[in-house]
Amino acid sequence: xxxxxxxxxxxxxxxxxxxxxxxxxxxxxxxxxxxxxxxxxxxxxxxxxxxxxxxxxxxxxxxxxxxxxxxxxxxxxxxxxxxxxxxxxxxxxxxxxxxxxxxxxxxxxxxxxxxxxxxxxxxxxxxxxxxxxxxxxxxxxxxxxxxxxxxxxxxxxxxxxxxxxxxxxxxxxxxxxxxxxxxxxxxxxxxxxxxxxxxxxxxxxxxxxxxxxxxxxxxxxxxxxxxxxxxxxxxxxxxxxxxxxxxxxxxxxxxxxxxxxxxxxxxxxxxxxxxxxxxxxxxxxxxxxxxxxxxxxxxxxxxxxxxxxxxxxxxxxxxxxxxxxxxxxxxxxxxxxxxxxxxxxxxxxxxxxxxxxxxxxxxxxxxxxxxxxxxxxxxxxxxxxxxxxxxxxxxxxxxxxxxxxxxxxxxxxxxxxxxxxxxxxxxxxxxxxxxxx
Numbered sequence: 365x366x367x368x369x370x371x372x373x374x375x376x377x378x379x380x381x382x383x384x385x386x387x388x389x390x391x392x393x394x395x396x397x398x399x400x401x402x403x404x405x406x407x408x409x410x411x412x413x414x415x416x417x418x419x420x421x422x423x424x425x426x427x428x429x430x431x432x433x434x435x436x437x438x439x440x441x442x443x444x445x446x447x448x449x450x451x452x453x454x455x456x457x458x459x460x461x462x463x464x465x466x467x468x469x470x471x472x473x474x475x476x477x478x479x480x481x482x483x484x485x486x487x488x489x490x491x492x493x494x495x496x497x498x499x500x501x502x503x504x505x506x507x508x509x510x511x512x513x514x515x516x517x518x519x520x521x522x523x524x525x526x527x528x529x530x531x532x533x534x535x536x537x538x539x540x541x542x543x544x545x546x547x548x549x550x551x552x553x554x555x556x557x558x559x560x561x562x563x564x565x566x567x568x569x570x571x572x573x574x575x576x577x578x579x580x581x582x583x584x585x586x587x588x589x590x591x592x593x594x595x596x597x598x599x600x601x602x603x604x605x606x607x608x609x610x611x612x613x614x615x616x617x618x619x620x621x622x623x624x625x626x627x628x629x630x631x632x633x634x635x636x637x638x639x640x641x642x643x644x645x646x647x648x649x650x651x652x653x654x655x656x657x658x659x660x661x662x663x664x665x666x667x668x669x670x671x672x673x674x675x676x677x678x679x680x681x682x683x684x685x686x687x688x689x690x691x692x693x694x695x696x697x698x699x700x701x702x703x704x705x706x707x708x709x710x711x712x713x714x715x716x717x718x719x720x721x722x723x724x725x726x727x728x729x730x731x732x733x734x735x736x737x738x739x740x741x742x743x744x745x746x747x748x749x750x751x752x753x754x755x756x757x758x759x760x761x762x763x764x765x766x767x768x769x770x771x772x773x774x775x776x777x778x779x780x781x782x783x784x785x786x787x788x789x790x791x792x793x794x795x796x797x798x799x800x801x
Contacts, residue, residue: 376403377414381421382443383455384431388518389511391430395493396511399462400455402489428507456522458490460530463508463515465492467537470501474540476687477650479609481533481573498689502726505541512538516554520561528561532570536577543584544689544727546765551581569610572601576614583621586768592621609650612641616654623661632661649690652681656694663701671701692721696734703741711741732761736773752777 373381383400384392398408412429415421421429431439443452465486472480473495486492495501505512512534519531535558542551559574575598579591595618602610619634635657642650659674675697682690699714715738722731739754755777762770 372418373414377411380411381415381439382446385436385439385443386452386456389514391424391428392511393428396459396462399458399490402458458487460515460519461486461490462492463512464530464534467512467534469495470505471537471540473498473501477653479613513550516557520557525565528565531561532558532574536573539577544725546729548581548584552585555581568601569605572598572610576617580617588621588624608641608645609647612638628661628665635661649685652678652685653690656697660697663697668701668705688721689725692718708741708745728761729765729767732758
């Protein structure tokens with residue numbers, strides 16, 4: 365059937381069909397297909413429609429296509445018959461670079477304070493997709509998520525240094541998305557793959573980032589005994605490389621680990637070191653984020669005046685920079701301080717500002733934490749029913765994530781928490797610290 369069908373389409377469409385067999389993911393859109401062929405996206409859209417019309421591809425959603433398994437195997441035969449090894453490798457390289465450059469741009473939109481590795485220009489025919497803002501970035505990452513995971517695995521399995529580097533860079537570019545959406549197990553697996561690739565490259569800068577990336581994922585999964593030594597080794601490597609941004613962001617993650625261990629003095633110290641380093645490099649977006657973290661740790665230590673000073677400075681910078689996600693976590697920190705000062709109306713206003721911004725960005729874990737804290741504040745005002753409603757909403761978000769906070773919120777709702785309304789202490793104010801900071 366496939367031989368008859370390929371005769372029923374244009375030569376360009378038949379060529380595209382074969383090259384699509386090189387795509388490692390479950391589905392694809394026209395820009396990725398265009399990277400395989402080095403043709404303009406508009407032309408490729410027409411070819412995809414042509415292939416779908418004769419059932420050589422299946423349109424699984426608007427603009428997204430997939431093979432049936434048997435047809436993929438036949439297309440693989442076709443590409444091997446009609447294209448040399450060098451041509452196939454060039455197509456795969458363009459595809460990987462298309463995904464890498466688009467994901468890199470998306471990661472910078474989601475985490476402007478991060479310290480990504482610089483990329484070489486994409487090869488001709490591998491143009492990244494244009495992403496206007498973080499909303500577009502999140503939409504693209506969500507649509508391409510399965511393909512991106514497959515590309516990391518395929519690049520690392522290819523046995524070529526250039527592809528190993530692409531696997532590392534792509535895994536790191538996805539860090540803010542993994543963290544925001546709670547894809548922590550996928551994050552851990554991708555970072556394991558990236559670290560293995562970095563070690564094969566014997567590149568200290570790649571190794572440092574691989575260690576830090578894996579440590580952050582392990583931290584989110586509660587594996588502190590694993591992640592702390594990785595972060596300490598990453599810090600040594602960044603220091604040896606003279607990479608102040610790498611050092612600063614690793615101090616932020618070490619601060620988060622210190623908080624999880626109950627060492628608030630250590631957490632504050634690491635974040636103050638990070639702030640000094642960010643100031644020395646002039647990285648304003650990172651300064652704004654870490655100012656909030658410093659304020660958060662002052663709040664946890666009961667130093668509320670210092671906390672508000674740092675957090676309001678952070679909020680002003682984040683508003684100037686247009687970082688709405690950073691504003692969300694900072695509003696949460698400010699509200700936490702107001703709650704502990706007994707200024708409950710101010711706390712509720714701050715938490716609701718945070719919640720509105722978090723919902724814009726699709727961050728289920730941090731949304732749940734803020735809902736728990738809204739419940740705490742409502743409970744403190746005597747509105748116990750509204751508090752329970754807020755905790756139930758939080759539990760509905762936490763349960764699918766498999767996060768241990770779900771058990772604590774569930775116990776609270778069952779009336780088994782001895783200190784009802786005391787807070788679960790998960791530290792949303794520095795949520796970005798372990799994730800992408």
